[in-house]
Structure formats: C-alpha cells, structure tokens
Amino acid sequence: MQNAPPPSSAALLLWDVFCRVIDNFGDIGVCWRLCADLATRGHTVRLWVNDASALQWMAPGACQGTWPGITVRPWEQSTDAAQLARLPRADVWVEGFGCELTTEFIAAYVYSTKARDTIDNRNPVWINLEYLSAEAYVERSHGLPSPVMHGPAKGWSKHFFYPGFTAATGGLLRESDLLARQHAFDLPGAKAHWLQGLGIDWAGARLVSLFCYEPTALEGLLQQLDSEPTQLLVTDGRANHAVQALLARRRVDGSPPWHKLQIHFLPRLTQHEYDHLLWACDLNCVRGEDSLVRALWAGKPLLWQIYPQDDDAHNAKLDAFLDMLAADDNLRGAHHAWNDTRPAPLPLMNLNSWSQTVQLARQRLLQMHDLTTQLGQFIAEKR
Known part of the structure; x- marks a missing residue:
C-alpha cells in the first residue's frame, strides 16, 4: 500500500529529533528524511544536529528555515538553559541512532515549572530510533522499553524503534508521494x-x-x-x-x-x-x-x-x-x-x-x- 497522510483527526505533534553526524552523512540523511516526512504530514519538528553542513546540498534552505514546519537547531543550543526555557515543550523526543540527549536538555524539561503546570502534563514519548537491519534481533527488540536508570529523567523509559523489512518491525521511510x-x-x-x-x-x-x-x-x-x-x-x-x-x-x-x-x-x-x-x-x-x-x-x-x-x-x-x-x-x-x-x-x-x-x-x-x-x-x- 502507498503511504496515506494521517486522518484529519490525528494529533499533530511537536517533535524534537536529535542527530549526531559521525561520518558519511548517513545519520543526517535518514534524520532529515524523517523530519521532512513528518512536516509534510502536518507535524512540527525541531532538528538538533551537531553538524548541519550536509543539509546545504542535501536539502537547500533547511538551515535557513525555508522548509515549512522544520527548524534546524545547533546541538550546542540543547545545553543552553536560557534558550531552552523559551521553547515550547515537545510531545516526542527522538534520538537518532542512539545519540544521547544532553543532560541539560532533559533537565530543562524535567525541572521546568512550565512543564509541571501545563494542563497536558504528559511526559514526551522518548524514542531511540535504531539502525536498519534484517537480522532476527530486530523483531525481538522493536518497541521494547529501556528504563532510564540515572539523571534528571530517572524512572522514565525510552522505547527502541527499529526500521526493518517485516511487519514485526517499524518499516522503512517512504513518503506519501x-x-x-x-x-x-x-x-x-x-x-x-x-x-x-x-x-x-x-x-x-x-x-x-x-x-x-x-x-x-x-x-x-x-x-x-x-x-x-x-x-x-x-x-x-x-x-x-x-x-x-x-x-x-x-x-x-x-x-x-x-x-x-x-x-x-x-x-x-x-x-x-x-x-x-x-x-x-x-x-x-x-x-x-x-x-x-x-x-x-x-x-x-x-x-x-x-x-x-x-x-x-x-x-x-x-x-x-x-x-x-x-x-x-x-x-x-x-x-x-x-x-x-x-x-x-x-x-x-x-x-x-x-x-x-x-x-x-x-x-x-x-x-x-x-x-x-x-x-x-x-x-x-x-x-
């Protein structure tokens, strides 16, 4: 079946997607495709990345804010408490390929009065978006929780989300068009x-x-x-x-x-x-x-x-x-x-x-x- 946009009743969310570019631009390539696809479906996305240089040719205009629904933010801003205090809280956190959120970013949410006093006080859903593989462990691990054992979010859980090639996995990125x-x-x-x-x-x-x-x-x-x-x-x-x-x-x-x-x-x-x-x-x-x-x-x-x-x-x-x-x-x-x-x-x-x-x-x-x-x-x- 071809992708279909979400029904009009689907909740449109604010996503924080985190990406650390290691080499070869594969990480930023996948994370950007996800961000662009989410924005096309009506969601709002903040992409936090340590090196956005590849976006200059991969997705021209991304760093300049010309892609509707997507804001590209330098990774170092995720450690700036003053900057974080001015941002609306996200509904979803995505760690691209196991990159870990900064302690300052997590703490800014956990300890903020704004987060505690809001009417909708649910914690963000925390996703560890993993690498693609056809190996058997992917089906076993997809969707499993990973308890956070220390730090400001101690007691929360992340969830593993595995792309894959079978119905028991998270599937593959594929835009609706x-x-x-x-x-x-x-x-x-x-x-x-x-x-x-x-x-x-x-x-x-x-x-x-x-x-x-x-x-x-x-x-x-x-x-x-x-x-x-x-x-x-x-x-x-x-x-x-x-x-x-x-x-x-x-x-x-x-x-x-x-x-x-x-x-x-x-x-x-x-x-x-x-x-x-x-x-x-x-x-x-x-x-x-x-x-x-x-x-x-x-x-x-x-x-x-x-x-x-x-x-x-x-x-x-x-x-x-x-x-x-x-x-x-x-x-x-x-x-x-x-x-x-x-x-x-x-x-x-x-x-x-x-x-x-x-x-x-x-x-x-x-x-x-x-x-x-x-x-x-x-x-x-x-x-």
Whole structure:
C-alpha cells in the first residue's frame, strides 16, 4: 500500500529529533528524511544536529528555515538553559541512532515549572530510533522499553524503534508521494531531460550509478560494464575519489582504456535529485542505509556496500539482507565480492535476474505501512 497522510483527526505533534553526524552523512540523511516526512504530514519538528553542513546540498534552505514546519537547531543550543526555557515543550523526543540527549536538555524539561503546570502534563514519548537491519534481533527488540536508570529523567523509559523489512518491525521511510513522483519520472522523455540538466547526453546506453566507499572490486565492476555501451554516473565524495584514484593508477600502469564505458562525475545532489538518479539507472551501486532503502523503492538491480565494522559484524548483517531479498547465488556472490567478505572476484552479473529479485522484494515491502506512519501510531499508543 502507498503511504496515506494521517486522518484529519490525528494529533499533530511537536517533535524534537536529535542527530549526531559521525561520518558519511548517513545519520543526517535518514534524520532529515524523517523530519521532512513528518512536516509534510502536518507535524512540527525541531532538528538538533551537531553538524548541519550536509543539509546545504542535501536539502537547500533547511538551515535557513525555508522548509515549512522544520527548524534546524545547533546541538550546542540543547545545553543552553536560557534558550531552552523559551521553547515550547515537545510531545516526542527522538534520538537518532542512539545519540544521547544532553543532560541539560532533559533537565530543562524535567525541572521546568512550565512543564509541571501545563494542563497536558504528559511526559514526551522518548524514542531511540535504531539502525536498519534484517537480522532476527530486530523483531525481538522493536518497541521494547529501556528504563532510564540515572539523571534528571530517572524512572522514565525510552522505547527502541527499529526500521526493518517485516511487519514485526517499524518499516522503512517512504513518503506519501514517492510512487507518484517516480511514475512521473518514468514518463517518456523525463529521464533524458533530467540527464540533460546534468550535462549528460543520453541515447539509450546502459546507465549505472556509483555511490560507494573504496571497494577492491571496483576495477572488476568497471571492466564488466565496458562489455556494452554504458554511462557510469559517479556521485561526489568517496566514490568520486575512488574512481579518480583507479583511473590514475591505470594511467601509470599503462592499462588499456575502456572503449564502451563513459564516466560522468556528478555534482552533489539533493535527496530528491538522488532519487531521480536511482530511477534513471539500470544498476544502482549504493552504500550505507539511506541509499539502500531508496534503491529498493527504485526497484532496479542494486549492489550494496555495507558500512564495514571492525569486528566484522557487518558480515552477518549483509547475509541477513540477502536472505530477506531471497537472493540467488549470483547476487550473493556479487555482494560478497563487492564487500570483500570472501576471496573471490566479482562474478558476471545477471542484471535480469537481479531485477526480478528486487522487484519482488519491493512489492512485499510496499504492503507494509511506512516507518513514519508506524512511528505515529506507536507514539499515539504511548501517549
């Protein structure tokens, strides 16, 4: 089912969403999508973030307050008692990916006369929004309370909210207009027009997007893509640097040039424009969490580079995702080669088979309520 806006009788709430940017902008990407989706549904959101620089290109105007219903606030203001005293209290607190609220922020609410004397003296519903995984523990942990054992809010409870791929989880972020936007992009001429806006002339060649870290199988991928006319659309950042480094090494080594592969280096894209990139391409190489979800909604063959962890915990997470997809041996082998989890070269990719697999998974996932809808229902129950 496609998202539907909440009924007119649904309570419209004030949300405080907290995000600490660690690296790679995945945290801020997911948190911003949630904030934007909440605001579109009529809620009011304050996004507290330690580094909002990525929003300048991800969501232009966000930091300047031009997105209705959303205010972006510097993290350090959450420790300023004078600033906090002037703000209306929120109905919901969301800790993005386990970032912890500052003690000063919690204390400003707990000890405020305003909070105690208000007619509606319910405590905010406190959510720990977790990372996405297809592993079995997600279903077991989703929705569980976590008692606060110390500090100003001692005796309260947070609740774990897990995104996921089954009905026993919190689902995936999916805006109510996403399918309609994708349908409009699929109309004749729309893709070519969008590519032309990026300075890319397209006459029907295979299109591949590349958003990655530094996969050791990168050269093997590009060798395969050179088997037929292909235009590789490389995102800005680490993917750009990885390809540039590979090209420089090949020049030094005297490697022969590719004949059918044309490489385009893209500027930084807004979140909406990144959706367009995924819809345009015949294969999407994605990384992390946010782009994986968007690639699933795009419904095109995908190759996911998972965020590597020192203890190799990402291996089990990758296998769980492939199990969820019902991936065949070819798709599994490609993912393990791309993630360097098994000592084998990248197999010859069967994109037709991959397309069927992703389409079936997409159809299953569309039957679930999206994350924002489920989160709203969860909040209503706890209030």
